[in-house]
Amino acid sequence: MSDDIYEDPDSSNINIRTSNKTENIYMNAVPKKSQQRLKHSEIQDRSAGRNHGPYKLAVVFLGLLCVLLLAVIIIGLCIRTEEARQLQLRYNNLTEDNKQLQLRYNNLTEEKEQLETLNNNLIREREQSQLRYNNLAEEKGKLETLNNNLIREREQSQSRNTMLNAEKSQLETNISAMVGERDELQSRLCKLESHDMKRIKSHAVDVTLDPDTAHAHLILSADGKQVRHGDTKQSVPDNPKRFSPVVNVLGKQGFSTGKFYYEVQVQGKTEWSLGVARESITRKGKITLSPEDGYWTIWLRNGTEYKALAGPSVPLSLKEKPQRVGVFVDYEAGLVSFYDADRWYHLYSYANVKFTEKLYPFFSPSLNDGGKNSSPLIISSVSICHIK
Secondary structure, three states: OOOEEEEOOOOOOEEEEOOHHHHHHHHHHOOHHHHHHHHHHHHHHHHHOHHHHHHHHHHHHHHHHHHHHHHHHHHHHHHHHHHHHHHHHHHHHHHHHHHHHHHHHHHHHHHHHHHHHHHHHHHHHHHHHHHHHHHHHHHHHHHHHHHHHHHHHHHHHHHHHHHHHHHHHHHHHHHHHHHHHHHHHHHHHHHHOOHHHHHHHOOEOOOOEOOOOOOOOEEEOOOOOEEEEOOOOOOOOOOOOOOEOOOOEEEOOOEOOOEEEEEEEOOOOOOEEEEEEEOOOOOEOOOOOOHHHOEEEEEEEOOOEEEEOOOOOEEOOOOOOOOEEEEEEEOOOOEEEEEEOOOOEEEEEEOOOOOOOOEEEEEEOOOOHHHOOOOOEEEEOOOOOOOO
16 A cells, blocks of 8 residues: 555554555545545644544545445446346247247147047048948848848749749640641631631731821831820821821721721720721711711720620620621622621621722721720731631
């Protein structure tokens, strides 16, 4: 230390003398106001004498202590400020980290919900797959049962087929025998056939249907030999020759002299009308089948009711239901006769008719009656020795 201390042995006071250098250091460390106060005190001390030296030293120490305390406070405040800044920065970082963690938490929560939804979907799909598997297993069991049944049926069918083949062979043998018997019977019947039957059949003619006269609901075969009633109206032009609304049709061939004969198959039908008609008949509107109106016919109704439409109608008592009907006309004799062509049984005759114009074969298959009367009328070929 640059201060020099001298002790006066005769005095109890200690005089402290400070060099100019020490004083300058002290003066620079003390604030100006304190310096002024110190100078003022120094002057007072100088004026009062040197008895106040210890107090001056105490003041100096006190000032230094204040300076040090102030420095400590300033340094503490600086440290506190820096710590506060560091804490604020750390707080901000923690806040940012918290936001990031919250965002991550939200993302994880959303992913968790998505995973839960996916898991639920997978559970449902697994349940559906299990249900489908169970259904397939059940269907597989049914198919296996069905397959086993089919195998048994196939084996049974093979067995039946073997039996049927044996029966077929037996039937073929029987048919061959029956054909031989039929030919023999045919030969005998031809020998026994009456002269009248042969005479009538000798006038057989080839008859075909006239499509220009057919009602629009009648369906004719390509060869003009068959006719049946259809549910759908045919696309045909209307003309004065066409029947409407009654389901009739005439033959193409007309006859104004001589004799002619033709046969019509009526098998399987419940209603029909057959005969001949004159050329000038009414073809439109209501039609009455009677000789007065130019029709010489017989018919079947309700499957069993046979009548000759002679005006009034004549019921016909038949022993058996005819499958083919023969129609014979002698123009000059005024005769129209009907026969069971298979048994050559006479059904009915119109006699002593005075024909004055051309006659045409007449056909009516009647309505199909929901399929009950759907079989066609078929103009069949005539054989002198024909037998059913």
